[in-house]
Amino acid sequence: MPSIAPLNALELDAVLAYSHDHIVITDERGRILKASESCAGVYGLPLRDFINASTYDLQRDGILSPSITVRVLEQRQPCHLMQATRTGRSVMASAYPVWDGDRLVRVVSLSKDMTDIRTLQREYELLQRQLAARETAPPTALDADADIPTCNPRMREIVSLLERVAPTDASVVLLGETGVGKTRIAGLLHRRSPRADGSFVEANCGAIPETLFESEMFGYVAGAFSGAARNGKPGLAERAHGGTLFLDEVAELSPAMQTKLLRILQDRRVTRLGSTESRVADFRLVAATNRDLDAMVADGHFRLDLYHRINVVPITIPALRDRAEDIPLFIQRMLAALNQRYGKRKSLAPDAWSALLTQRWDGNLRELENGIERLYVLSDETTIHAAPSLGPVPGATHDAGRAGETSPLPSLREAVEAAERDCLAAALKRCTSTYQIARELGASQPTIFRKLRKYGLTANAS
Incomplete structure (x- = not known):
C-alpha cells in the first residue's frame, strides 16, 4: 500500500x-x-470532542449542517457550500479530496465565519432603510434615539405607540412608578x-388644595x-387652550375635584369664578399617576366616567430596573448635560461606571439623575470616581455582609472588564445593530466588534 508523505507535525500544528x-x-x-482550535467556538463543540468524531455523526446531530466533508466523500470532488452551525454562525466552507493515486485518503476542509460580514451587510441595509424612512417621515415622527434613548423592546413598543398617538387629540394616561419619566413623555x-x-x-x-381647585382650574375675574x-x-x-394640559398625579384628586x-x-368650556361668561378650552389632555386606577375605580375612589374620559390610550412606563440595558444610555446623556451646564469635560472612571450600573434605582430616572449629579458636583477631578467617603450611591442594594467582614477587591483591570462586558451584553441584548451600539456607547463599530469577540458575545442584526 503506497504511503503518504507526512507533513512535519510542528509545521501542521503551526x-x-x-x-x-x-x-x-x-x-x-x-x-x-486534526482541526484548528477556532473550530470549537464556531461549531460549539470542545476540540477534544471534535477530534476523532465522525463527520457523519456531527451532521446527524446538527453540529455540521450540512457536513461538507460528507459531501466530498459522496461526490469524490471538491465542494463549496454555506453551513449553518449550532452556535448560530454562518460559515462558508470549501473542502478538497486528497488522493494517493486513485485512492481518496484525506479530506481537507477550510471554512470562513461569515457571520460578522453578513451582520454588517444586514446592518448596512437596515441603516439604508432607516435613512430612507427618515427622509420621507412626517415632521411629527418620533426619533427613539433622540427623544427616548432605549434598547429595551418594551420601550421601543411604547415609542411606536407614541408615534401613532402623538398626531391625534386622544387623551393619554401615563402609568408607572415615581421617577420613570412620565412628565418627559408628556412633554414629548x-x-x-x-x-x-x-x-x-x-x-x-x-x-392643589380642594378649596383652591376651582380657582386654579377655571380661573377667576377681578374681585371674585x-x-x-x-x-x-x-x-x-x-x-x-390650543395646547396640552398635563395633569400629574391625577389619582390624588378628591371626589369633588x-x-x-x-x-x-x-x-370643553370653562367659566371663571365670579363671571357668567364661558370660554372655550380646547386642549389635549395627558394625565399621569403612579397608582392603580383600575383598583381605585373598583374601590369607588375614582369616578368611572372620569376614568373613561382620561383612559383613551393608557401607556405603562416600565421601571428602570426592568430596562437596565438603558441605564448606560441615560448615564451618557445625563453626563453630557452636566458637562454642558457647568462648562466642563468630566468623564466617569471604571469604578464609577461599575457603581452606577449595579444600583437598583428604585427611584428610577429621577434617582439616577440625582446620583450622577451628586458624584459630578462633589468630584474635583476631570475623571469622576465613586469615592468611598461618599458612601454608596442612593439606591444601592449591595450586600454588605456580616459586620466586620470585607471581601477582596478586584483588580482595576478586572473591574474595567466586568463593567465593559456587562455594558456590552446589556446593549447587545436589546439594540438592533452594532452600528447602534457603537453610536450609543460612543465607540467606533470596529471597536464594538473587537470587544464583542473579546468577551465571546455575538451580534445579531435584525
Whole structure:
C-alpha cells in the first residue's frame, strides 16, 4: 500500500494554530484527525470532542449542517457550500479530496465565519432603510434615539405607540412608578403633536388644595374673592387652550375635584369664578399617576366616567430596573448635560461606571439623575470616581455582609472588564445593530466588534 508523505507535525500544528480559516482534516471514512482550535467556538463543540468524531455523526446531530466533508466523500470532488452551525454562525466552507493515486485518503476542509460580514451587510441595509424612512417621515415622527434613548423592546413598543398617538387629540394616561419619566413623555407628546405651538400647561393634582381647585382650574375675574388678583387670572384649562394640559398625579384628586374636572372634559368650556361668561378650552389632555386606577375605580375612589374620559390610550412606563440595558444610555446623556451646564469635560472612571450600573434605582430616572449629579458636583477631578467617603450611591442594594467582614477587591483591570462586558451584553441584548451600539456607547463599530469577540458575545442584526 503506497504511503503518504507526512507533513512535519510542528509545521501542521503551526498552520492549524495561525490560519485565519477554520481547518478540518479527516480520513477516508470522515473521522476527524486534526482541526484548528477556532473550530470549537464556531461549531460549539470542545476540540477534544471534535477530534476523532465522525463527520457523519456531527451532521446527524446538527453540529455540521450540512457536513461538507460528507459531501466530498459522496461526490469524490471538491465542494463549496454555506453551513449553518449550532452556535448560530454562518460559515462558508470549501473542502478538497486528497488522493494517493486513485485512492481518496484525506479530506481537507477550510471554512470562513461569515457571520460578522453578513451582520454588517444586514446592518448596512437596515441603516439604508432607516435613512430612507427618515427622509420621507412626517415632521411629527418620533426619533427613539433622540427623544427616548432605549434598547429595551418594551420601550421601543411604547415609542411606536407614541408615534401613532402623538398626531391625534386622544387623551393619554401615563402609568408607572415615581421617577420613570412620565412628565418627559408628556412633554414629548406635546412637542410632537399638531398642538406644539400651543402651551404645555402642567399641574400637580396632589399639590392643589380642594378649596383652591376651582380657582386654579377655571380661573377667576377681578374681585371674585378676597385676595384675588386685580386683573383676574386665567385657569389651567384656559391657559392650555390650543395646547396640552398635563395633569400629574391625577389619582390624588378628591371626589369633588374629580366631578369638576369631568365637567371641563365634557363641555370643553370653562367659566371663571365670579363671571357668567364661558370660554372655550380646547386642549389635549395627558394625565399621569403612579397608582392603580383600575383598583381605585373598583374601590369607588375614582369616578368611572372620569376614568373613561382620561383612559383613551393608557401607556405603562416600565421601571428602570426592568430596562437596565438603558441605564448606560441615560448615564451618557445625563453626563453630557452636566458637562454642558457647568462648562466642563468630566468623564466617569471604571469604578464609577461599575457603581452606577449595579444600583437598583428604585427611584428610577429621577434617582439616577440625582446620583450622577451628586458624584459630578462633589468630584474635583476631570475623571469622576465613586469615592468611598461618599458612601454608596442612593439606591444601592449591595450586600454588605456580616459586620466586620470585607471581601477582596478586584483588580482595576478586572473591574474595567466586568463593567465593559456587562455594558456590552446589556446593549447587545436589546439594540438592533452594532452600528447602534457603537453610536450609543460612543465607540467606533470596529471597536464594538473587537470587544464583542473579546468577551465571546455575538451580534445579531435584525
